Amino acid sequence: MEIHSGHDTILPTSAEDRNLGLLGTIFLWTAATLVTPTIMTGQMFIPDVTPYSAFMTVLIGSILGCIALASVAIIGTKTGLPTFVIARSTYGYHGSKIFAALNVVILAGWSLIQGYLGAMALNKVTSLVFGLDNIVLCIFITQGLVMVITILGHSGIQKIEGVASSLMLIMALSVTYKLLSEHGLTEVKNLPLSDTPSLTLAIVFDIVLATAFSWITLPCDYNRYCKSKKVSGIGIVSGYMLGTIIAMGLGILVGAFSIIGGHTPTYDPADIMQGKYVALGSLVMFLSVVTTNIMSLYSVSMSSMSVLPKLRFPVAVLFWGILIILGTLLQEMLLASFFDWVLLVGALMIPVFAIIITDYYLINNRTLNDSSVNYTSVNNKAGQGLDFNIIALITYVLSAVFAIYFTYSAPLEIGSTALTFVFAATVYFVLTKLFGARNSQNLSTAQL
Numbered sequence: 001m002e003i004h005s006g007h008d009t010i011l012p013t014s015a016e017d018r019n020l021g022l023l024g025t026i027f028l029w030t031a032a033t034l035v036t037p038t039i040m041t042g043q044m045f046i047p048d049v050t051p052y053s054a055f056m057t058v059l060i061g062s063i064l065g066c067i068a069l070a071s072v073a074i075i076g077t078k079t080g081l082p083t084f085v086i087a088r089s090t091y092g093y094h095g096s097k098i099f100a101a102l103n104v105v106i107l108a109g110w111s112l113i114q115g116y117l118g119a120m121a122l123n124k125v126t127s128l129v130f131g132l133d134n135i136v137l138c139i140f141i142t143q144g145l146v147m148v149i150t151i152l153g154h155s156g157i158q159k160i161e162g163v164a165s166s167l168m169l170i171m172a173l174s175v176t177y178k179l180l181s182e183h184g185l186t187e188v189k190n191l192p193l194s195d196t197p198s199l200t201l202a203i204v205f206d207i208v209l210a211t212a213f214s215w216i217t218l219p220c221d222y223n224r225y226c227k228s229k230k231v232s233g234i235g236i237v238s239g240y241m242l243g244t245i246i247a248m249g250l251g252i253l254v255g256a257f258s259i260i261g262g263h264t265p266t267y268d269p270a271d272i273m274q275g276k277y278v279a280l281g282s283l284v285m286f287l288s289v290v291t292t293n294i295m296s297l298y299s300v301s302m303s304s305m306s307v308l309p310k311l312r313f314p315v316a317v318l319f320w321g322i323l324i325i326l327g328t329l330l331q332e333m334l335l336a337s338f339f340d341w342v343l344l345v346g347a348l349m350i351p352v353f354a355i356i357i358t359d360y361y362l363i364n365n366r367t368l369n370d371s372s373v374n375y376t377s378v379n380n381k382a383g384q385g386l387d388f389n390i391i392a393l394i395t396y397v398l399s400a401v402f403a404i405y406f407t408y409s410a411p412l413e414i415g416s417t418a419l420t421f422v423f424a425a426t427v428y429f430v431l432t433k434l435f436g437a438r439n440s441q442n443l444s445t446a447q448l
């Protein structure tokens with residue numbers, strides 16, 4: 001396996017860089033989405049709803065979420081551009097920087113939370129196998145590994161994620177098999193439900209959809225290396241479904257079995273297993289975090305390069321990698337507000353992409369606004385000044401207020417994820433039809 005350090009840029013991918021096939025794309029997205037917070041999310045549904053209805057809701061919600069992810073991924077494959085360079089077309093060159101910066105903050109937040117969970121899992125393995133209990137050392141190893149692999153760039157990441165993903169799939173499936181063979185499904189079917197549930201099936205559906213949207217800033221950064229749009233669409237849908245179904249399904253099982261076994265609620269399969277499966281369960285958690293954090297750190301670097309085009313890839317990875325290692329030392333403080341964080345992320349990011357999808361597919365007839373994507377202050381048509389799409393920005397502000405109001409101030413019985421998406425898409429479509437679309441041009445063939 002040949003691996004070189006990365007010199008990735010935000011320029012359109014060259015023909016020889018488009019080497020990501022179907023299996024590679026599936027493995028990449030399985031590696032990303034099979035991750036500890038998704039296991040925790042599945043576990044949170046129990047015992048408010050039955051394991052069967054939780055599982056079916058995960059299935060249906062994830063299929064819907066995948067449609068949004070695939071439609072964004074295909075823009076990345078078609079244009080060969082990373083997410084927040086594509087966003088220039090919708091929000092204007094300068095407008096897109098606001099959302100690229102927001103994405104850096106959000107993904108760095110995910111990396112911190114996940115990194116600490118991964119370090120705890122590694123600490124459990126080292127304690128069991130070597131008698132070494134040192135969480136700070138485990139934080140450095142977990143996040144250090146993430147930084148070193150990310151600096152290899154997309155081709156190194158693709159190779160390593162492929163291997164890690166297959167390993168993780170085998171381990172996660174054997175942990176699931178072990179859980180099922182130790183406890184059986186009959187008791188799960190008859191699980192007593194909570195007398196005071198805080199989640200309804202509609203809210204579970206909303207959370208599953210919000211989980212899909214939490215990934216929406218990443219597809220273009222990776223799928224721009226796909227061999228074709230078909231590979232990109234099928235690959236992200238298959239990989240996302242595989243990773244999410246296994247992770248949330250495992251969470252649902254762990255939630256049910258910990259109640260049946262009278263254990264204190266736990267997100268960690270290892271906590272309700274015995275023997276060598278404790279270490280295996282923890283190893284799955286550790287690997288799941290490393291593979292996901294690699295993808296997040298790569299996207300954080302791409303987003304910051306979209307804000308500061310002169311920033312080089314290795315410098316961006318080192319800067320954010322070191323900051324994230326230091327931030328992870330906050331440890332328990334990071335977990336205190338985990339679910340608030342998930343809610344806030346959903347509320348802020350969903351409208352950004354509802355607007356981009358509407359702009360690309362409905363308003364500009366599947367083309368990007370070339371003058372914003374390739375803006376320089378010298379050759380911009382306006383000559384000078386700032387490049388903002390005011391209609392997109394106004395729509396975003398209205399939609400973010402809508403989302404925050406219906407998430408925090410007056411929570412809806414059906415949740416706000418799907419409604420926010422529809423609200424943002426409709427407002428943007430109507431305002432653009434009323435006041436006119438920005439001038440859109442086809443990208444040159446080199447970019448398509």
Ligand SMILES: O=c1cc[nH]c(=O)[nH]1
Nearest residue numbers: 037110214215292296
């Ligand atoms: O790193 C990430 C990004 C999105 N969603 C997650 O669960 N983790």
